[in-house]
Amino acid sequence: MKPIGVYIHFPWCLKKCPYCDFVSFAKDRADIDHAGYAEAVLAELALRRGELAGRPLRSVFFGGGTPSLWSPSELGRVLTAVLEAAGGGEGAEITVECNPTSLDEDRARALRDHGVNRLSVGVQGLDPARLKFLGRLHDPDGGLASVEAALRSGMPRVSADLIYGVAIGAEAPSPIESAAEVDRVAATGVTHVSAYSLTIEPGTQFGELARKGRLPIAPDDAVAEAFFAIEEKLQARGLVHYEISNYARSGDEAQHNLGYWRGTDYLGLGCAAYGTIGDAAGHAVRYRNVPDPARYAKAARDGDLAALVESEEPLDPETRLRERIMLGLRLRDGFDLEGSARELGISAWTADRRRAADRLIARGDLTLEGGHLRLPPHARVHADGITAALF
Ligand code: SF4
Structure with missing residues (x-):
């Protein structure tokens, strides 16, 4: 598990x-x-x-x-x-x-x-x-x-x-x-x-x-x-x-x-809490509880899960992989793009992503080793722009 x-x-x-x-x-x-x-x-x-x-x-x-x-x-x-x-x-x-x-x-x-x-x-x-x-x-x-x-x-x-x-x-x-x-x-x-x-x-x-x-x-x-x-x-x-x-x-x-940065599931409890729970097929649901404390407390006490939840967003495997790129590249050690894609049941490389990665690697703003992506130290201050290119 x-x-x-x-x-x-x-x-x-x-x-x-x-x-x-x-x-x-x-x-x-x-x-x-x-x-x-x-x-x-x-x-x-x-x-x-x-x-x-x-x-x-x-x-x-x-x-x-x-x-x-x-x-x-x-x-x-x-x-x-x-x-x-x-x-x-x-x-x-x-x-x-x-x-x-x-x-x-x-x-x-x-x-x-x-x-x-x-x-x-x-x-x-x-x-x-x-x-x-x-x-x-x-x-x-x-x-x-x-x-x-x-x-x-x-x-x-x-x-x-x-x-x-x-x-x-x-x-x-x-x-x-x-x-x-x-x-x-x-x-x-x-x-x-x-x-x-x-x-x-x-x-x-x-x-x-x-x-x-x-x-x-x-x-x-x-x-x-x-x-x-x-x-x-x-x-x-x-x-x-x-x-x-x-x-x-x-x-x-x-x-x-x-x-969070590695895309692990988490259960959210309490008013305004977010939670994300995945399934075996690579999909997940992200929910958000109602942000009003009184409404939250009433729904919880009533045992009314539908009233407790303000919104629910289904996340498909490709969306989850994009999130992992965005968050995983924040880490010094980067993240295993190809392993993550395998776990989610999809391909790691779209043609656009491959082209963007090649460009970034040639510029010295990204490394790729054995399917593992990482930002070199000088590029981390610009991480948001770099990861967006890989979406
Ligand atoms: S309002 Fe509260 S949660 Fe927000 S930054 Fe200030 S102390 Fe933190």
């Missing part, structure tokens, strides 16, 4: 950040129905547990939103039920996304005691003005303190998230400043860092400002220079650049995200 991951969405944050396009609603911790939401997710799990039966559970990821706001005992109740449905889930990576404003040593220890073995902390930056511009509720010291608290708690693995390429007014940070920030975070002893360039999404406050021409945007070349400066700094700290935006000590790569 093929491995599977589980994603559980927690849809509340203390405040909505202006760049964020995730489904999250601002709410005080005391106003969240912690037990009610756990009951709803457990009810959904009861409807979907058949998908987990007999399959090795690779990972469980509590994302959001801010799942570190969730009462650890309620989160733990959900986790216990997921592991039980998966036959124990021995060895699975279990991650909770955290914000500095809802993570201290006691909370980290409580999560560890409930079986969580990895925390991903949204530090986002160490410059007070940029954190404010990003709408973050914590300051640089708060970000570092939460990472240190997570490490002190005995949590086996701690990752920090950072955003670079954030311009304020006419000023984008220099590559040296960006690299110095990630270096300070890496110096805490985290074994994984995710460093994302700021992307402006439509439908967000930043998206709206950008549309009106009122958002400062860092120039592409400054962002690319920061990308390479960050890479140099983190690699010097022993963190390997294993995916475009991700660095880890060997063995501490994010298993859940590796599953």
Whole structure:
């Protein structure tokens, strides 16, 4: 049986950040129905547990939103039920996304005691003005303190998230400043860092400002220079650049995200969660749960799977192969195009794809060895354009 991951969405944050396009609603911790939401997710799990039966559970990821706001005992109740449905889930990576404003040593220890073995902390930056511009509720010291608290708690693995390429007014940070920030975070002893360039999404406050021409945007070349400066700094700290935006000590790569990048199935639970479940013939269905927490909870409690799902998209093998190209080439090790195509029951090479690959290989922007595609390091900063050519 093929491995599977589980994603559980927690849809509340203390405040909505202006760049964020995730489904999250601002709410005080005391106003969240912690037990009610756990009951709803457990009810959904009861409807979907058949998908987990007999399959090795690779990972469980509590994302959001801010799942570190969730009462650890309620989160733990959900986790216990997921592991039980998966036959124990021995060895699975279990991650909770955290914000500095809802993570201290006691909370980290409580999560560890409930079986969580990895925390991903949204530090986002160490410059007070940029954190404010990003709408973050914590300051640089708060970000570092939460990472240190997570490490002190005995949590086996701690990752920090950072955003670079954030311009304020006419000023984008220099590559040296960006690299110095990630270096300070890496110096805490985290074994994984995710460093994302700021992307402006439509439908967000930043998206709206950008549309009106009122958002400062860092120039592409400054962002690319920061990308390479960050890479140099983190690699010097022993963190390997294993995916475009991700660095880890060997063995501490994010298993859940590796599953996404390699096209592994995952079960989505919770309001607004996505899930993708494949069949033996290479097809799959991607579903998305309703994004409204109250509608979600009612449908789950009613045991009404049809009302729980907002949309369903059938994915044919060719679409799945294109996704694997797009995501697999984000990885330092690339991916096995011909093996993936065999697994999906289709041919790896259309005439157009072969021509595009030959062109990219001749230009030095792609390698192909034994059916395995990979981007050389210099080309990774342009990965999106390169992978699109192979569609
Ligand atoms: S804390 Fe995270 S999920 Fe919540 S609004 Fe900010 S970016 Fe979005």
